[in-house]
Amino acid sequence: MAWLWFSKLGSPKWFYELSGKWLPWLAAAMVAVLSVGVVWGLLFMPPDYQQGFTTRILTIHVAVASMSLAFFPLMAVAGTITLVWKMKLADMVVKTAAPLGAWFSALTLASGSIWGSVMWGTWWEWDGRLTSMLFQFFLLISVISLRSALNDNEAAAKACAVLSIVGCINVVVIKYSVDWWETLHQPASSLSMNTGSVNGPEFWVPTALMMLGMYLFLAVALILSIRNEILERERRAQWVQDLARVA
Amino acid sequence: MPATPSTSDSPAANSTPLLAARNLICERDDRVLFAGLDLELRSGEVVQLKGSNGSGKTTLLRILCGLNDSFSGEIQWQGRPIKGHSDAYLSNLLYIGHHVGVNKVLTPVENLRWSCALHEIATDVDILQALDRIGLRGYEESRCMTLSAGQKQRVSLARLLISPARLWILDEPFTTLDVNGVKLLETLLADHVENSGAALVTTHHNLSVAHHLRVLNLDTHVPDETILQPEGGW
Amino acid sequence: MPATPSTSDSPAANSTPLLAARNLICERDDRVLFAGLDLELRSGEVVQLKGSNGSGKTTLLRILCGLNDSFSGEIQWQGRPIKGHSDAYLSNLLYIGHHVGVNKVLTPVENLRWSCALHEIATDVDILQALDRIGLRGYEESRCMTLSAGQKQRVSLARLLISPARLWILDEPFTTLDVNGVKLLETLLADHVENSGAALVTTHHNLSVAHHLRVLNLDTHVPDETILQPEGGW
């Protein structure tokens, strides 16, 4: 039974229809949460006494950053499913997640270095976390170009799956880089919600909202691009033809 | 012509086939190569795979070897699906493809030492005898990069003389062989199936291995939707 | 059988030959492949080069093309030695070797655009017609790495339909071609020599291009000292 459901989940058609139902709600939620988070975070969050208004960029930065850490694990899981059960949908996740991840890594780097230009007076520091984030960016690029380089879809899917599984090493590096290097970058601990002193609720609530919003955004973006991918791959399938005729 | 060649004329029609493929479907770049293809190979048979260029012979062979799994359908070795029990299958399989798998800097002997060791235990004596019989006498010690096309082919064919494998899968083994080479290979095939081996061979010239031979033609098998249309928008 | 095939039956015996090689000697790794080999090729002739594997066919062809200069002897194009006047020779030469010279990531069209542009001016129309005639209709736009062995071969053979070269030198062009392919190529050869071209072809199967054909067998030509001895000290 469970198996049946599982294989059903694998079928693009089923997913296409289901996601069609979810999408509006998700989108709405995302808009709501994000707008609250942004407005609060950027406009109403009280300026930190030592860090000044720049703290407000940080809300974005932290959200984006922690978010971009999610990509490789995601791709790895999907990749494993691709390799083991040959599930088309999983491969689509791997494929569509890679560029998204690249963008988010880039955003992290950007927001980070903007903040850096304020905090450290430089756009770039050879700091453990920054560097390892940079490498995650490279890895994602290489995942993308590996797929484009392999002409056979089947092979490309599996190759990218393997690569994204292996690539998870880097996430570990990013996490602990702060401890390995004596480093400028904030230890992630300062993210911990309960440190009352500097980061009171008025700091971390907007941050949390931002994060939630980001994850919703990820969901929406993934679903959208996967839907495209489905139409692309199933263009010969009957139900797609019907869709086209309806539209 | 039926998909499965009629097995009435084959020596052991009633026994379970060595290799059996059921309802194979394969498409490359949404071009269907073959669909619903059934194939049975019994010991004592040579099946010649025919078909025009691009009809999917090589693809089929690679699928049967398990080198290529972009297909749907089932493949069985002696009644057991090869998925789970691959090593029982692989230790009985000998595949020689378009690329003969001969390293350029090694000598024929050294090449064979390795490619045999992957499957069976073979002494240098065996190898040298094999090379001798296959017509590479005097070349045992010269680097393969200095061999001619046909000689390279022969190096890989020498394995046929050593391997205990019961199933031979050969992809155009006659290419670049001279007339004697062709004769020799045909006798080898005959001998092999004589003592309860089986062989699946693609070639465009018509084999002469007497009564064991069965022909499977992929062209007569292509479903209609693969009538080719020009793709580019010119 | 004489070294130089008797040219009595050839259309233009008295005219100067297109390609003439005098007293060619070639040894590889102190193994004499051929010595004192003379060869004349007149317009309107197809010469089939036969010989067992390793007899030196490919080597000879490459020597005649000027791709390999580890030989002694003289080669003339229309009476002039090719050494000094190579470009007059090269612009009339079309060589297709064991490696067909087809890039994997490019499409057949793109491949031909380049390999033609090296010699003659060819429009895309010519190229597409050629591909169509050679039997690659529908594959013009698919990367060559996705083509089958025979289809790759056909891509390179398409040049025969475009090139204005008078001399064709083809090394085992029939390899991996299916029956139709073989027929097609044979007609191409016939047409070519019809309008005063000439062709030198190696192949192990016996060509059927009617009366123009002449056979040169390298085996009947090997001097004695090349009776092969095992080299390695086993």
Add this chain to the structure above:
Amino acid sequence: MVAQSTTFSAFSATLKRDLLIAFKRRNDLMNPLMFFFIVVTLFPIGITPEREGLREIAVGVLWVSALLASLLSMDNLYRSDYEDGSLEQLLLTPHPLYFMVLAKVISHWLVSGLPLVLLSPILGYVLALPAEAYWTMIVTLLMGTPVLSLLGSIGVALTVSLGSRGLILAMIILPMSVPVLIAGTLAVDQALAGGAVAGHLAIMGAMLAAALSLAPLASAAALRISVS
């Protein structure tokens, strides 16, 4: 009737073969060394010939060069096999592919990694590396280079079927090998600072163990994909 070969005999045959090939291509035995040497010497030229300046960068330069050398040498781990069809034969062996890959990687390391380790003291001297760091450097290299080879094998296996590899290969391998680089350099710096290096060595040991057990599996999978 010929008997079937044992996994071990297949393993050793593969090992022998690859060593033999490397040996026949004499230069393969020299090249990684030479490259290592050349790259290392580029820095005094490019950066600074003063001993003080060099001492600062010695460790880093050594490690980075080692990384690049092993990267460059990776390229022909599977390539020629892929092109001449030997790889298909390797995949068709009834024995577990893990060991076959392992054999290839080991022989590759013996040919390209080990000589580099042995050469490092000389280069350390050329780069004015303080004496107390030598042992740590050698040991870390000895533990690090195999990891590089193992990680590299994954990258090569993934990209072997691509026409142009040199670079996409680098993009895959280098980020993954950064931890090794970090651990290695940190350890040597520790030794220079007179601190205890046991911790760092332990980390490297763990890396090596993990790589040994997992990398060949990943490579095997990747090979199957590339060949199909």
Add this chain to the structure above:
Amino acid sequence: MVAQSTTFSAFSATLKRDLLIAFKRRNDLMNPLMFFFIVVTLFPIGITPEREGLREIAVGVLWVSALLASLLSMDNLYRSDYEDGSLEQLLLTPHPLYFMVLAKVISHWLVSGLPLVLLSPILGYVLALPAEAYWTMIVTLLMGTPVLSLLGSIGVALTVSLGSRGLILAMIILPMSVPVLIAGTLAVDQALAGGAVAGHLAIMGAMLAAALSLAPLASAAALRISVS
């Protein structure tokens, strides 16, 4: 009757083809960049993350990385052509081989060298290269990288028929390109010291001119040898 092609049309056809191939392998357009970037980043990790330390080595690191990047990218200049037989076809053209080789090298530089030059300012920044050195660095790279490609093409042509190339290649090319490296770094150092760089640039110009006129000839000869 089809007319014979002009040398120029053959030249441009070859140029187009190689660019097309590079473009079809999308990643080829990205990779040299990425590799350059990655290698550069290795040094701060391996050597020192402090800006002061970096400033010292910035120039050297940039040039060495450029050298290595162009070296790695050289590998597939003739290789695939050699393997699929296109090279034989190239040698059989009636037109002077000089231009054909030139076309290949140019397209290679456009794909791998130029992007690298364009990227260098960013890397200069992350390596804390002082502002006054930027222009000199860009100009020298702009003159230097073509020389590297040209020299490289000789090395590749010589070694294309060998099984294992990555490294023997390195050994041939790297020593030859040391002069470029020196000239380049000296020029930038001059600029840093506030001196006049015209002299150095003149030298590099001379190198470029020489390479342009001679290297293709050498490569052509080498190709003939490798193919026969």
